[in-house]
Amino acid sequence: MRVVIAEDLFLLRDGLTRMLQAHGLQIAAAVDNGADLLAAVTADQPDVAIVDVRLPPTFTDEGIRAALAARREVPGLPVLVLSQYVEQLYARELMASGSGGIGYLLKDRVFDSGQFVDAVRRVAAGGTAMDPEVIARLLARNTGDGTLAALSPREREVLALMAEGRSNAAIAQRLVITERAVAKHTASIFLKLGLQPSDDDNRRVLAVLAYLGG
Amino acid sequence: MPTATSLPRSRMRFTLGECLAAAARGVAFAGLMLAGLGLLVVIVAAVFFTALGAAVLIVGNGGPRDQRVLLALLAIGTGLGLARFALPAALLGVRRLAHLTRHLAGDWCGVPISERYVPQPEGKLTFTGRLRWLATDPATWGDLWWTVANMFVCILAVASAGIIATGLIGFIGPEFTRLIPPPAFPGNTPRTLAVLGVAITMAGIAAAPLLLRGYGLLARKLLAPAGQAELAQRVRHLTQTRTEALDTGAAEIRRIERDLHDGAQARLVAMGMTLDAAGQIVESNPDAARALVFEARDASVKALAELRALVRGIHPPVLADRGLADAIRALALDTPARINLASELNARPPAPVESAAYFAVSELLANVSKHAEARQTWVDIRHTDGMLRIGVTDNGHGGAEPARGTGLRGIERRLAAFDGVLAISSPPGGPTAVTMEIPCALSSPKTSSC
Numbered sequence: 001m002r003v004v005i006a007e008d009l010f011l012l013r014d015g016l017t018r019m020l021q022a023h024g025l026q027i028a029a030a031v032d033n034g035a036d037l038l039a040a041v042t043a044d045q046p047d048v049a050i051v052d053v054r055l056p057p058t059f060t061d062e063g064i065r066a067a068l069a070a071r072r073e074v075p076g077l078p079v080l081v082l083s084q085y086v087e088q089l090y091a092r093e094l095m096a097s098g099s100g101g102i103g104y105l106l107k108d109r110v111f112d113s114g115q116f117v118d119a120v121r122r123v124a125a126g127g128t129a130m131d132p133e134v135i136a137r138l139l140a141r142n143t144g145d146g147t148l149a150a151l152s153p154r155e156r157e158v159l160a161l162m163a164e165g166r167s168n169a170a171i172a173q174r175l176v177i178t179e180r181a182v183a184k185h186t187a188s189i190f191l192k193l194g195l196q197p198s199d200d201d202n203r204r205v206l207a208v209l210a211y212l213g214g
Numbered sequence: 215m216p217t218a219t220s221l222p223r224s225r226m227r228f229t230l231g232e233c234l235a236a237a238a239r240g241v242a243f244a245g246l247m248l249a250g251l252g253l254l255v256v257i258v259a260a261v262f263f264t265a266l267g268a269a270v271l272i273v274g275n276g277g278p279r280d281q282r283v284l285l286a287l288l289a290i291g292t293g294l295g296l297a298r299f300a301l302p303a304a305l306l307g308v309r310r311l312a313h314l315t316r317h318l319a320g321d322w323c324g325v326p327i328s329e330r331y332v333p334q335p336e337g338k339l340t341f342t343g344r345l346r347w348l349a350t351d352p353a354t355w356g357d358l359w360w361t362v363a364n365m366f367v368c369i370l371a372v373a374s375a376g377i378i379a380t381g382l383i384g385f386i387g388p389e390f391t392r393l394i395p396p397p398a399f400p401g402n403t404p405r406t407l408a409v410l411g412v413a414i415t416m417a418g419i420a421a422a423p424l425l426l427r428g429y430g431l432l433a434r435k436l437l438a439p440a441g442q443a444e445l446a447q448r449v450r451h452l453t454q455t456r457t458e459a460l461d462t463g464a465a466e467i468r469r470i471e472r473d474l475h476d477g478a479q480a481r482l483v484a485m486g487m488t489l490d491a492a493g494q495i496v497e498s499n500p501d502a503a504r505a506l507v508f509e510a511r512d513a514s515v516k517a518l519a520e521l522r523a524l525v526r527g528i529h530p531p532v533l534a535d536r537g538l539a540d541a542i543r544a545l546a547l548d549t550p551a552r553i554n555l556a557s558e559l560n561a562r563p564p565a566p567v568e569s570a571a572y573f574a575v576s577e578l579l580a581n582v583s584k585h586a587e588a589r590q591t592w593v594d595i596r597h598t599d600g601m602l603r604i605g606v607t608d609n610g611h612g613g614a615e616p617a618r619g620t621g622l623r624g625i626e627r628r629l630a631a632f633d634g635v636l637a638i639s640s641p642p643g644g645p646t647a648v649t650m651e652i653p654c655a656l657s658s659p660k661t662s663s664c
C-alpha cells in the first residue's frame with residue numbers, strides 16, 4: 001500500500017514514515033506543505049494521503065484545505081487528517097468532501113501503532129476513521145433529546161465504535177464479545193434509532209454520523 | 215443636496231395622528247417637569263429650613279428667647295429630617311426624571327441625548343456614601359439645573375397643546391356653551407370666531423411636531439453632558455477598564471501556570487520516572503518493563519489531552535484558524551442546544567476583539583443551556599457603522615436577571631475593555647435577547663492560499 005505524508009515537523013514526519021514502513025506500508029512521498037501534497041497525490045497516485053492540519057504558510061487549517069483540494073484534484077482519494085485537536089466542524093467538512101475513505105484522528109492516536117495502522121488501512125480501503133473524541137462529543141450533544149437514552153450502555157459503546165468507522169469484527173475484538181453479539185447489538189441500535197440497517201460498513205458509518213449530526 | 219456625511223434632514227410632513235401624538239407628548243413632558251418641581255421643592259425645603267433655623271439661632275432677636283430657640287431647633291429638625299429621609303431619594307428622582315427625559319427626547323423628538331452618570335459604587339451604600347456619590351457626580355448638578363430651567367423650556371413642549379386648547383375652548387367653545395364668554399374684540403361674530411377657532415386649532419396641531427422637536431433640541435443643549443465631564447468620565451472609564459483588563463490577564467496567566475504545573479508538567483515528571491524504572495528492569499523483567507512503557511505512553515496521552523483543553527480555554531484553534539463565525543459554528547456543534555447562526559462578517563475583527571466576542575458568546579450559550587430551557591437559540595453576527603454587533607436570542611423562559619449574575623457582569627467587564635456594551639432583554643416567560651456591540655474595524659477579507 002502506498003502512502004503520501006504531509007507533515008511539517010521533521011520529527012513527526014520521520015517518525016510516521018518509519019512506523020508505517022515498519023508495518024509494511026510503502027511511503028510514496030513525505031512532504032512538508034500543502035502545495036507539495038497536491039503535486040505528490042497527482043504524480044504518485046497513492047492509496048491514501050496522511051495530512052497534518054497545521055501546515056505552512058499560515059499554520060492554521062491549511063491541512064484541511066489541502067486535503068479538500070487534493071480530493072477535488074483526485075476524486076475519491078482516501079485522506080486521513082491528523083491534528084493536535086479535533087473539531088466536529090472540520091470532521092463534517094471532510095465527510096462532506098465527496099466519496100472515498102476519510103479519517104480524522106488526534107495525533108495522539110499514532111502512539112498505538114497497531115490501532116493507527118489499522119485506521120490507515122481502513123481509510124485506504126474507502127472506510128472511515130473518526131476520532132473517539134469527535135464521537136464522544138457527538139454523543140454528548142445527542143444525549144439531551146432522549147433518543148439515545150433508549151439504548152443500553154453496551155449498545156451505546158457499540159454505537160460509538162460503529163461511528164468511529166470500525167467493522168463488526170473490530171468492535172467484537174475491542175469489546176471482547178462475539179461478532180454475533182455485535183450484530184445483535186447493531187440490529188437493535190438501528191431499530192431503536194429508526195435507521196435503515198445496512199451490511200456495508202461504510203454506509204453504516206455514514207448513516208450513524210448523519211443521525212448524530214442532524 | 216445633503217452630502218453623504220450630513221445628518222438626514224428631519225421630516226417636514228407629518229400625519230394628523232403624528233401631530234396629535236406630538237401635542238400629547240408635549241403635555242407628558244410637562245408632567246415630567248411638574249414631577250421634577252415637586253422633588254425640587256423637597257430639596258429646597260431641606261436646605262431652606264436648615265438654613266432658616268441656623269439663621270434664627272445665630273442672628274435672630276426679638277420675642278422671648280426660649281420661643282426663638284425652640285422655633286429655630288424645630289426648623290433645623292425639619293430641615294435635617296427632610297435631608298436624612300428624603301434628600302437622596304429626591305436627588306435620585308431628579309436624575310431618574312432627567313434620564314427619562316433624555317430617553318423620551320430620543321424616542322419622541324428624534325433628538326437622542328447621551329448621558330454620563332458615575333455608576334453606583336458596589337455594595338450596600340450608607341446614607342453618607344449615597345449622598346457623596348450623588349453630590350460628587352457633576353451629572354446630578356446638571357440634572358438639578360435642568361429641573362429649574364425646564365420650568366421655562368417646557369413652555370415650548372406644551373405650547374401646541376395650549377394653542378389647540380385656546381382654539382377649541384376660547385373660540386369654538388362659546389358657540390356651544392354659555393359658560394365660556396366669547397373673546398371680546400371688534401367684529402367677533404360667531405362666524406369669524408368659528409373660522410378663527412378652527413384656524414388656531416389647526417395651526418396648533420400642525421406646529422406640534424416642530425415645537426416638540428424644538429423642545430428636544432433645547433433639552434439636548436441643557437441635558438447633554440458637558441465636554442469636561444465627558445472627558446473626566448472617559449478617563450475614569452479607561453482607568454477602570456484598564457485595571458480590570460490587567461487583573462483579568464494576570465489571573466488568567468496564574469491559572470494557566472497552575473494548570474500546567476499540576477497537569478502536564480506533573481505527568482511528564484511521572485512519565486520520566488516510569489520510563490526510568492522500565493529501563494532499570496528491562497533485562498531482568500522484560501514483561502514488567504513493557505507494562506511500564508505502556509503506562510508512560512498512556513500518561514503522555516493524558517498530558518496531551520490536558521494541554522489540548524488548556525489551549526482551547528486560552529484561544530480555541532478554530533477561532534485562530536477560521537475566525538468568529540466558524541468558531542461559533544464549531545461551538546454550536548458541541549452544544550446540545552439547537553443553535554442557528556447568521557453571520558454577515560466578510561472579514562475579521564482584530565484578534566483581541568474576536569477573542570472577547572467569542573468567549574462572550576460562549577458564556578451566553580452556556581447560560582442558555584444551563585438556565586433558559588430553550589429549544590432554539592439564534593446567534594446573529596454583523597458589522598455595521600464601525601460596530602461589531604452580536605445578538606444572542608433564545609426562546610427559553612426568560613427572567614435572566616440583568617442586575618446580574620456574575621457571568622453577565624464578567625462579559626460586560628471584558629467587553630468594556632474594548633468600549634463594548636451589552637444589553638439584555640429577558641422578560642419572565644421569555645424570550646431572552648442579549649445584544650453586544652463592540653466598536654472595531656474589520657481587516658480586509660482574508661485571502662486564503664495554500
